[in-house]
Amino acid sequence: MDGVLADVYEQFFRLDEKTTGTRKTVASVVGILEHDAFQNGLQHVLSDGFFRTAPVMKDSQAILQQLNKHYEVFIVSSATEFPKSLAEKQAWLGEYFPFISWKQMVFCGSKTIIQADIMIDDHFKNLDYFNGETILFTQPHNQLADAGRHTRVNTWEEISKILL
Amino acid sequence: MDGVLADVYEQFFRLDEKTTGTRKTVASVVGILEHDAFQNGLQHVLSDGFFRTAPVMKDSQAILQQLNKHYEVFIVSSATEFPKSLAEKQAWLGEYFPFISWKQMVFCGSKTIIQADIMIDDHFKNLDYFNGETILFTQPHNQLADAGRHTRVNTWEEISKILL
Numbered sequence: 050m051d052g053v054l055a056d057v058y059e060q061f062f063r064l065d066e067k068t069t070g071t072r073k074t075v076a077s078v079v080g081i082l083e084h085d086a087f088q089n090g091l092q093h094v095l096s097d098g099f100f101r102t103a104p105v106m107k108d109s110q111a112i113l114q115q116l117n118k119h120y121e122v123f124i125v126s127s128a129t130e131f132p133k134s135l136a137e138k139q140a141w142l143g144e145y146f147p148f149i150s151w152k153q154m155v156f157c158g159s160k161t162i163i164q165a166d167i168m169i170d171d172h173f174k175n176l177d178y179f180n181g182e183t184i185l186f187t188q189p190h191n192q193l194a195d196a197g198r199h200t201r202v203n204t205w206e207e208i209s210k211i212l213l
Numbered sequence: 214m215d216g217v218l219a220d221v222y223e224q225f226f227r228l229d230e231k232t233t234g235t236r237k238t239v240a241s242v243v244g245i246l247e248h249d250a251f252q253n254g255l256q257h258v259l260s261d262g263f264f265r266t267a268p269v270m271k272d273s274q275a276i277l278q279q280l281n282k283h284y285e286v287f288i289v290s291s292a293t294e295f296p297k298s299l300a301e302k303q304a305w306l307g308e309y310f311p312f313i314s315w316k317q318m319v320f321c322g323s324k325t326i327i328q329a330d331i332m333i334d335d336h337f338k339n340l341d342y343f344n345g346e347t348i349l350f351t352q353p354h355n356q357l358a359d360a361g362r363h364t365r366v367n368t369w370e371e372i373s374k375i376l377l
Contacts, residue, residue: 123326129315135299151293151322158316162287164328 050126050138052171052188054113054146055103057083064093080193094131101137105145108205114148115213124149125163127175128156169208173199184208214290214302216335216352218277218310219267221247228257244357258295265301269309272369278312279377288313289327291339292320333372337363348372 051057058078065087066072078086084094093099116122124142128134135156142149155163160175169184170176171191176183176199185191185199186208202208215221222242229251230236242250248258257263280286288306292298299320306313319327324339332343335352340363349355349363350372366372 123323125326129303129318129320132300132303132315135303135320136296139293139296139299151296153322154293155319155321155326156293156299157319157321158314159287162289162319162327162329164326 050124050142051100051103052190053169053186054106054109054124055100055141056106057103058189060099060103061087061090061093064096064099065089075189079189082190086189095133097133098137100131100134101141103141106205108209110145112205112209112213113146115209117148119213120167122149123153123155123163123165125155125157125160127158127160129158167212169202173197184211214288214306215264215267216354217333217350218270218273218288219264219305220270221267222353224263224267225251225254225257228260228263229253239353242353244354246354250353259297261297262301264295264298265305267305270369272373274309276369276373276377277310279373281312283377284331286313287317287319287327287329289319289321289324291322291324293322331376333366337361348375 058075061083062072068089073087084090087093113122124146126138128138138156139151139154142154157163160170161178163179165181167182167184168176168179169186171186171188173185173191173194176185183199185196185201187201187203200211202211222239225247226236232253237251248254251257277286288310290302292302302320303315303318306318321327324334325342327343329345331346331348332340333348333350334340335350335355337349337355337358340347340349347363349360349365351365351367364375366375
């Protein structure tokens with residue numbers, strides 16, 4: 050969800066600009082995990098509304114809606130580390146992805162327990178443990194890394210070309 | 214979680230007694246799903262605190278703590294159907310099972326996406342889709358059913374004898 054459907058970097062850029070008065074460049078955060086790339090990063094994550102008001106990743110709504118017609122889609126989100134995020138994330142999905150039912154939502158800590166055919170994620174720590182086809186969604190923190198056995202995509206358009 | 218760690222039937226018995234003035238017998242609810250067995254069952258589930266104040270299943274705390282030393286334990290709970298339950302369930306686990314970290318929690322809709330070696334559950338709809346070893350925890354709604362390929366247990370003591 051974060052870094053694939055929810056544009057959490059954009060959320061960080063906006064909150065960081067509010068605090069510091071200047072907007073960071075993408076180049077300045079490349080290769081750094083979100084929490085570390087922004088001043089008070091963890092405080093932003095813990096603040097009310099961080100997940101509820103996150104911008105939606107470009108093209109994700111229309112393409113996921115198509116995928117949802119052809120695949121059995123589950124949204125699996127790391128959420129239990131920040132307990133307040135659970136309700137915010139479910140409400141956010143309800144607003145922007147209303148075609149995803151409660152049966153298709155999974156809020157967890159570790160994703161090693163997930164079994165499926167294809168995983169789209171921005172973190173190696175999730176993809177590396179997954180047995181099926183793995184698609185690495187480019188985000189600043191993984192941009193410099195070798196994708197290894199995973200298929201790297203930079204946009205939802207690219208996901209559409211692979212899966213639809 | 215519900216019907217294995219959380220004694221939701223006891224919660225229903227208590228709430229139902231408050232409403233009707235008399236406590237139902239277990240015999241009167243055998244073979245019936247909780248929502249249907251109690252008057253206003255769904256209203257109880259939707260009310261604030263239903264999951265947060267559920268009683269703990271007998272012996273589950275001590276035995277799960279032992280299991281947690283010998284197995285990689287995950288608590289997988291159907292929760293997204295009732296969005297308010299997410300925060301209540303995580304807080305409940307934190308109070309009664311503090312040795313379970315956020316990394317070990319999964320709140321979902323369907324459990325068909327879960328991959329593990331052993332599943333302990335009170336519902337056939339979860340156990341029947343699971344590829345590993347399956348343990349059916351007796352609850353009034355499943356009491357009359359043939360366990361089929363699943364191993365039926367009536368208490369946490371029996372789980373302890375099988376797994377410890």
